Amino acid sequence: MFYEFKPEETVRAAHGTTLRCKTWEAEAALRMLENNLDPAVSLVYDELIVYGGAGRAARNWKEYQVIVKTLKELEPDETMLVQSGKAVGVLKTWAYAPRVLIANSNLVPAWSTQEYFDELDRLGLMMYGQMTAGSWIYIATQGILQGTYETFAAMADQHFGGSLRGTITLTAGLGGMSGAQPLAVTMNDGVCLVIEPIEERVQQKVREGYVDEQARDLAHALVLCEQAKAAGKGWSVGLTGNAATVLPQLLELGFKPEIVTDQTSAHDLMDYIPEGDIDEVLALRAANPEAFKKRALASIVKHVEAILEMQRRGTIAVDYGNNLRGQAEKGGLKVRDSAGQFLYPGFVPGYIRPLFCEGKGPFRWAALSGDPQDILRIDRALLETFPENKMLARWIAKAQAKVPFIGLPARVCWLGYGEREQLGLVINDLVAQGEVSAPIVIGRDHLDCGSVASPNRETEGMKDGSDAVADWPLLNALANCASGADWVSLHNGGGVGIGNSTHSGMVIVATGTPEKAERLKRVLTTDPGMGIFRHADAGYELAQDVARERGAKIPRLE
Numbered sequence: 001m002f003y004e005f006k007p008e009e010t011v012r013a014a015h016g017t018t019l020r021c022k023t024w025e026a027e028a029a030l031r032m033l034e035n036n037l038d039p040a041v042s043l044v045y046d047e048l049i050v051y052g053g054a055g056r057a058a059r060n061w062k063e064y065q066v067i068v069k070t071l072k073e074l075e076p077d078e079t080m081l082v083q084s085g086k087a088v089g090v091l092k093t094w095a096y097a098p099r100v101l102i103a104n105s106n107l108v109p110a111w112s113t114q115e116y117f118d119e120l121d122r123l124g125l126m127m128y129g130q131m132t133a134g135s136w137i138y139i140a141t142q143g144i145l146q147g148t149y150e151t152f153a154a155m156a157d158q159h160f161g162g163s164l165r166g167t168i169t170l171t172a173g174l175g176g177m178s179g180a181q182p183l184a185v186t187m188n189d190g191v192c193l194v195i196e197p198i199e200e201r202v203q204q205k206v207r208e209g210y211v212d213e214q215a216r217d218l219a220h221a222l223v224l225c226e227q228a229k230a231a232g233k234g235w236s237v238g239l240t241g242n243a244a245t246v247l248p249q250l251l252e253l254g255f256k257p258e259i260v261t262d263q264t265s266a267h268d269l270m271d272y273i274p275e276g277d278i279d280e281v282l283a284l285r286a287a288n289p290e291a292f293k294k295r296a297l298a299s300i301v302k303h304v305e306a307i308l309e310m311q312r313r314g315t316i317a318v319d320y321g322n323n324l325r326g327q328a329e330k331g332g333l334k335v336r337d338s339a340g341q342f343l344y345p346g347f348v349p350g351y352i353r354p355l356f357c358e359g360k361g362p363f364r365w366a367a368l369s370g371d372p373q374d375i376l377r378i379d380r381a382l383l384e385t386f387p388e389n390k391m392l393a394r395w396i397a398k399a400q401a402k403v404p405f406i407g408l409p410a411r412v413c414w415l416g417y418g419e420r421e422q423l424g425l426v427i428n429d430l431v432a433q434g435e436v437s438a439p440i441v442i443g444r445d446h447l448d449c450g451s452v453a454s455p456n457r458e459t460e461g462m463k464d465g466s467d468a469v470a471d472w473p474l475l476n477a478l479a480n481c482a483s484g485a486d487w488v489s490l491h492n493g494g495g496v497g498i499g500n501s502t503h504s505g506m507v508i509v510a511t512g513t514p515e516k517a518e519r520l521k522r523v524l525t526t527d528p529g530m531g532i533f534r535h536a537d538a539g540y541e542l543a544q545d546v547a548r549e550r551g552a553k554i555p556r557l558e
């Protein structure tokens with residue numbers, strides 16, 4: 001199903017200013033789709049898997065070709081509809097309407113289970129879009145890096161006097177998003193030990209600069225980590241192994257990291273690798289998925305048991321948004337206290353929610369020219385626009401020094417309500433003045449302040465108990481369409497698996513025109529504004545204060 005119709009030439013985003021489509025907006029959607037699939041960016045190119053387990057950019061190569069052709073023919077007042085990675089219609093709309101509308105992996109709530117979804121997927125009727133895979137705004141591992149960096153910075157502030165220097169963070173997973181963890185720790189001057197069963201991935205992350213060193217074995221890994229810790233040096237060590245095996249071994253050795261977390265693809269049992277010989281378990285996955293899932297669940301239980309034991313011994317444990325705790329609960333492990341709260345917190349209620357209350361989240365942009373200079377030019381403009389923002393200055397300095405450009409050059413930057421609009425207009429001016437060499441795509445992750453309902457992650461433990469209310473991401477998508485975004489998406493199951501989340505995405509292209517400035521102003525206010533509304537409504541005073549101070553209109557608050 002996947003290999004048929006695969007393009008002869010490997011897919012990579014086009015660079016430069018020559019358009020293959022009739023508008024920059026359609027060209028931008030095409031380049032970002034191509035960028036998601038670029039083998040340097042995607043996880044499994046042949047199967048169109050971009051990241052996050054089986055998060056795909058298009059349903060199969062045939063449907064990819066149809067999407068490409070449709071985008072190339074799309075008129076400036078037409079909109080392409082994409083249903084789970086397949087172009088299903090073209091509408092006559094308006095010039096200011098989105099050029100692309102995407103719905104991925106959505107099921108009627110009572111049917112929204114992984115098992116039912118897998119059946120439809122097998123029949124070729126659906127596709128798992130994760131978050132930015134199926135909505136074409138993935139920017140490789142950098143996309144999550146700043147969020148991970150800020151989370152570890154918040155942990156450093158709360159528990160270690162402002163720095164991770166002299167601490168060890170233990171985690172697992174070196175895939176698309178998880179691969180950001182070691183660099184995020186070392187950017188906070190800490191030591192990171194990261195476990196990954198696929199040796200090639202460890203090597204890849206060392207090559208890319210996300211991991212500093214590969215250990216020969218566990219003993220070697222511990223020596224490297226302890227040495228770096230004693231020297232107060234930021235250093236990361238990748239170890240080939242399985243978390244469900246290695247964590248209990250570490251407990252036996254009496255090893256006590258300061259922080260333990262995890263970002264394996266536990267949201268889908270087909271993507272969490274159970275203990276055992278790696279070739280054998282991967283063969284089992286192909287031959288007998290049910291047996292594989294059973295073993296994955298047993299390994300997850302063992303993995304979480306070890307995390308809980310480390311927590312009992314004084315390590316700070318945090319869940320990193322992959323539903324590992326939820327799966328362990330499915331496997332029969334007690335992961336909640338008597339009040340129903342998870343025994344160790346998720347990273348959002350623990351560290352990120354105050355940022356969401358200010359409308360902050362993983363805002364991002366990519367240079368359609370393919371020229372890294374465009375991103376560096378915007379970096380300069382960003383620092384000039386927000387000269388007082390120390391956190392931002394620190395991030396840009398670290399990103400320039402350490403983050404490689406992979407695929408189309410891009411930058412992620414957590415900006416809040418008011419700031420996003422301001423920067424969007426600055427970028428549009430840079431395009432208009434020819435200070436950057438082509439239009440710039442502006443978007444965000446679905447993991448944002450007002451775009452997701454996910455009770456085991458972004459909306460875990462909401463103040464008013466509204467964790468599972470999914471009206472908000474639906475309103476977010478509608479509001480972005482009404483405000484003039486260029487492509488808008490609505491997905492199910494990103495981050496934590498089918499049935500566990502509803503979320504939406506938006507993208508707008510800064511083309512440098514005055515008309516685009518108007519739309520940027522609206523979209524980049526509307527979108528983070530949904531985060532202010534959502535958190536103010538749930539009773540967070542910080543969000544209510546931000547609404548009052550920055551003029552977000554909330555009827556009851558006024």
Ligand code: NAD
Nearest residue numbers: 052053173175176177178243264265272273320321322495
């Ligand atoms: P991925 O599939 O690209 O990578 C996951 C990695 O985990 C793979 O390299 C895999 O080999 C490894 N792994 C699987 N089982 C393992 C085990 N038992 N021990 C050690 N390593 C194991 O996925 P990703 O994009 O890195 O995302 C990872 C998870 O994080 C997913 O569940 C995803 O939904 C979630 N996620 C979280 C956030 C966040 O902000 N917290 C954002 C995006 C994705």
